């Protein structure tokens with residue numbers, strides 16, 4: 066694959082924030098390696114990247130298979146000059162307080178939201194450190210910086226993402242690596258649609274979710290993609306190891 070000079074790997078690219086990020090990065094001049102467990106979502110994302118004039122590589126992969134990610138990264142590295150950017154976006158949620166959380170729910174949430182990032186970051190850092198440069202953006206959540214009711218495993222996983230990201234910044238800043246977390250508030254994606262479709266009063270639940278933001282609306286996937294694109298960009302070269310909260314003011318009050 067020739068064309069765009071830079072290369073980004075985006076996980077969870079088949080839907081929502083990941084899909085919007087892939088399209089945005091394509092417009093910003095990245096070739097996008099799209100990783101997701103959902104093959105149909107990946108087809109949709111690849112078509113959207115094409116439409117934006119970009120180029121994509123597609124990988125159907127369950128990120129809970131941490132060791133298996135090396136095959137994805139090696140393939141990208143073999144086809145592209147370097148891996149310039151890793152956006153760890155894939156995630157899952159479970160609605161449960163701590164005492165309601167099953168061991169299986171806990172293990173799956175930590176595996177996909179946190180342990181998968183350990184593997185993807187470790188693997189891709191190998192490539193980036195050899196190249197002498199690289200940027201990592203890890204998608205956390207407001208649930209990574211404040212407590213959210215009935216989200217025990219999710220909060221733990223997302224706070225772990227912030228800690229992991231800061232540790233990467235501390236260890237590798239001097240070797241040309243920047244790593245930042247982004248912590249969105251409520252964002253109108255399929256994720257939220259799924260939560261609302263299971264609510265007793267979907268419209269009431271939507272209104273309550275919208276009210277959590279100071280401006281009374283949910284964010285859009287494109288707004289979060291713009292935040293990720295900023296953190297990825299050279300103009301953010303003084304931004305390292307931060308947890309960038311982008312939540313319409315949800316946690317400001």
Ligand SMILES: NC(=O)c1ccc[n+]([C@@H]2O[C@H](COP(=O)([O-])OP(=O)(O)OC[C@H]3O[C@@H](n4cnc5c(N)ncnc54)[C@H](O)[C@@H]3O)[C@@H](O)[C@H]2O)c1
Pocket residue numbers: 076077078079080081082083100101102103106126127128129154155156157177204205206207248249250251252253254255256257
């Ligand atoms: N939507 C929100 O309100 C919101 C708020 C804060 C943070 N986030 C975070 O943003 C990220 C994206 O969320 P979204 O709202 O776009 O969700 P989404 O459900 O629309 O998209 C998530 C994508 O991740 C993929 N995925 C899930 N498990 C996977 C696995 N094991 N392997 C590979 N791919 C997998 C899904 O197939 C899907 O395409 C998540 O990490 C989420 O925690 C979302």
